[in-house]
Amino acid sequence: MLEIKHVSKTFNPNTINEKKALKDITLTLNEGDFVTIIGGNGAGKSTMLNMIAGVYPIDSGTIVLDNENLSLQPEYKRARTIGRVFQDPMMGTAADMEIQENLAFANRRGQKRGLGWGVRKDEKEDLQKALHRLGLNLENRMSDKVGLLSGGQRQALTLLMATLKKPKLLLLDEHTAALDPKTAKAVLELTKEIVEEQHLTALMVTHNMRDAIAIGNRLIMMHEGRIIYDVQGEEKKNLTVEDLLIKFEQASGEEFANDRMMLSK
Amino acid sequence: MDISSLLTAIPGAISQGILWGVMALGVYTTYRILNISDLTVDGSFATGGCVAAVCLVNGLNPFVSLLVALVAGLLAGAITGFLHTRCEIPAILAGILTQLGLYSINLRIMGRSNTPLLKVDTLFSKGKELLNLPSQYVAIIIGVVLIVLLVACMYWFYGTEIGSAIRATGNNERMVESLGVNTKTTKMLGFMIANGLVALSGALVTQSQGYADVKQGTGAIVIGLASIIIGEVVCGKRRNFMVRLSTIVVGSILYRVVVAMVLQMGLSTDDLKLLTAVLVAIALTVPVMLEKRNQNARYKAHIEG
Numbered sequence: 001m002l003e004i005k006h007v008s009k010t011f012n013p014n015t016i017n018e019k020k021a022l023k024d025i026t027l028t029l030n031e032g033d034f035v036t037i038i039g040g041n042g043a044g045k046s047t048m049l050n051m052i053a054g055v056y057p058i059d060s061g062t063i064v065l066d067n068e069n070l071s072l073q074p075e076y077k078r079a080r081t082i083g084r085v086f087q088d089p090m091m092g093t094a095a096d097m098e099i100q101e102n103l104a105f106a107n108r109r110g111q112k113r114g115l116g117w118g119v120r121k122d123e124k125e126d127l128q129k130a131l132h133r134l135g136l137n138l139e140n141r142m143s144d145k146v147g148l149l150s151g152g153q154r155q156a157l158t159l160l161m162a163t164l165k166k167p168k169l170l171l172l173d174e175h176t177a178a179l180d181p182k183t184a185k186a187v188l189e190l191t192k193e194i195v196e197e198q199h200l201t202a203l204m205v206t207h208n209m210r211d212a213i214a215i216g217n218r219l220i221m222m223h224e225g226r227i228i229y230d231v232q233g234e235e236k237k238n239l240t241v242e243d244l245l246i247k248f249e250q251a252s253g254e255e256f257a258n259d260r261m262m263l264s265k
Numbered sequence: 266m267d268i269s270s271l272l273t274a275i276p277g278a279i280s281q282g283i284l285w286g287v288m289a290l291g292v293y294t295t296y297r298i299l300n301i302s303d304l305t306v307d308g309s310f311a312t313g314g315c316v317a318a319v320c321l322v323n324g325l326n327p328f329v330s331l332l333v334a335l336v337a338g339l340l341a342g343a344i345t346g347f348l349h350t351r352c353e354i355p356a357i358l359a360g361i362l363t364q365l366g367l368y369s370i371n372l373r374i375m376g377r378s379n380t381p382l383l384k385v386d387t388l389f390s391k392g393k394e395l396l397n398l399p400s401q402y403v404a405i406i407i408g409v410v411l412i413v414l415l416v417a418c419m420y421w422f423y424g425t426e427i428g429s430a431i432r433a434t435g436n437n438e439r440m441v442e443s444l445g446v447n448t449k450t451t452k453m454l455g456f457m458i459a460n461g462l463v464a465l466s467g468a469l470v471t472q473s474q475g476y477a478d479v480k481q482g483t484g485a486i487v488i489g490l491a492s493i494i495i496g497e498v499v500c501g502k503r504r505n506f507m508v509r510l511s512t513i514v515v516g517s518i519l520y521r522v523v524v525a526m527v528l529q530m531g532l533s534t535d536d537l538k539l540l541t542a543v544l545v546a547i548a549l550t551v552p553v554m555l556e557k558r559n560q561n562a563r564y565k566a567h568i569e570g
Contacts, residue, residue: 053443079445092443094436097429105433108426109445115422118429161444 001201002029002169007051007061021047023225025061029169029203033232034195034216037205038244043222045205046087049171052203054078066168080110083167085158085175092158095147099138099157102146103127106161130160134190152183156190163194170195170202177207188215209241223252271529276401278525282518283408284469285488289496289517290415290510291338291462292489298423299455300435301349304360306489308367309341309460310482313467315371318380318477327388331468338464339457341367346456350449371479378479387472404473411469415462416510422458423506431455463489484538487545492517494548520544 009022022044029035037045051058052065054075063070070078086092093102104119104127119127124142131139134156138149146154155175162170172191176184192215195202206212212219218232219239228251231239288310295303313334320330341363348359372378392403422428433441434451441448463485471477496516500508520541527540 074447076442076445076447079443084443086439086443091437091439094433094440096436097433101429101433105429106444113426113430113446115425115427118424118426 036212039222083162089151100142172204278521280404282521286514286517288466289492294459306486308364310467313464314471314477317468334468338461342457342460346453
């Protein structure tokens with residue numbers, strides 16, 4: 001489904017700020033894989049997602065999604081088949097536009113946009129149904145501006161928008177990190193439901209090791225731009241947080257201290 | 266102030282406000298919808314006037330000459346759009362570059378710095394024959410018809426898929442990209458539409474005043490901003506889109522009325538640009554000051570309460 005081969009990325013090459021963000025990453029995802037990604041700050045988790053989405057060009061290697069070579073495609077072209085939810089809840093929606101306008105905009109992902117109505121009358125009902133499943137009572141506020149919603153509501157809406165047109169790949173970049181614990185849990189539950197329902201292939205970066213173990217069928221640990229641990233199936237199910245910490249120390253030769261990850265055991 | 270001479274000046278001010286209001290609608294497209302300050306306006310406004318004048322002098326139909334001016338404006342916007350989106354020059358600088366270049370182009374178009382339209386038919390001279398009314402009223406009637414058409418067109422367009430994409434670009438560029446739309450294209454379209462409207466306005470003003478001048482666009486961007494801000498201050502910001510578009514034209518008219526008033530009070534036309542600049546600076550400052558004052562008041566009320 002997704003094939004990443006020997007992808008590297010260096011920011012600010014040949015300067016004092018040079019940062020090798022990704023070092024020779026190779027990763028293959030099967031259809032329906034739901035992969036959680038963990039790692040310390042600066043491990044390259046977000047950079048990897050951004051590379052797949054096409055936010056920055058890669059220095060070397062290839063990215064192939066469903067037999068289509070994305071390596072040199074601009075972000076907006078890749079976005080036709082890739083859904084994304086960002087860490088910042090403000091990032092995925094247009095605040096000054098109505099809820100239904102945002103949804104209708106997402107509903108046209110990958111289609112040619114012309115001079116037809118931005119929100120068609122006959123699609124309103126479908127959008128309303130889709131909103132209903134969020135359980136946030138937003139279906140009665142279709143004409144409200146998105147800017148009136150809370151961060152959690154906006155993130156749930158973004159998730160819905162990212163999956164409204166079934167994407168070939170869903171990228172979740174710590175999408176619950178900026179939410180309060182209760183809302184984060186709700187959005188995470190929703191994520192699980194939607195991914196399962198639509199049999200999506202997804203990559204989810206998280207700082208929470210418990211979530212990383214509990215969710216999805218595969219787990220990847222990154223460190224200094226490399227994938228240092230890749231586990232799936234039964235073996236992943238039986239993992240504990242302690243196992244992960246030991247794995248990290250073994251693979252990196254460092255202690256997992258002094259890091260945000262410790263807090264979220 | 267001489268009230269009766271002011272009253273006679275008002276219809277002229279209103280007609281000017283309406284015709285310049287078309288330009289303000291263009292400025293609104295970049296400044297508010299795309300959230301970009303596009304300084305091409307001063308150049309493209311004159312381009313519209315110059316192109317229309319040359320068309321009229323060469324015997325083209327006044328209405329067709331408006332359309333030619335509109336197309337010239339679209340092209341001018343495309344140049345700024347290209348410089349900004351493809352060459353990645355900051356929007357303000359891209360606009361200044363185009364504006365500067367257009368000055369020479371406008372001179373080339375006309376072959377001189379001023380083209381009088383004394384013996385040619387314009388939209389307004391024809392309208393005057395037809396309606397048999399004083400020219401200010403003819404200008405108001407023609408202006409109102411055009412504005413209603415334009416506002417209806419814009420209202421429709423920004424409700425379409427492409428229009429929504431342009432609005433969303435001004436709102437949240439990253440979201441637009443992440444949902445598969447090229448923001449380079451939407452911005453390009455925005456620049457083109459904006460300058461198309463600006464040039465159309467330039468052509469209308471040229472036809473109504475009876476000449477085109479290569480300097481007629483100087484300060485147009487600030488007048489456009491003044492119209493938008495005056496409209497928002499007077500009519501409020503949070504309204505439906507149709508009302509918001511109309512308030513811009515209302516703002517443009519009010520601006521002209523204020524100008525007519527201060528001229529009646531004895532201010533020299535030479536000082537007008539300074540007055541406009543000060544007016545816009547104040548209008549932009551007042552909301553910031555008010556917010557700060559409210560914030561302080563809330564804080565004090567909290568302590569005392």
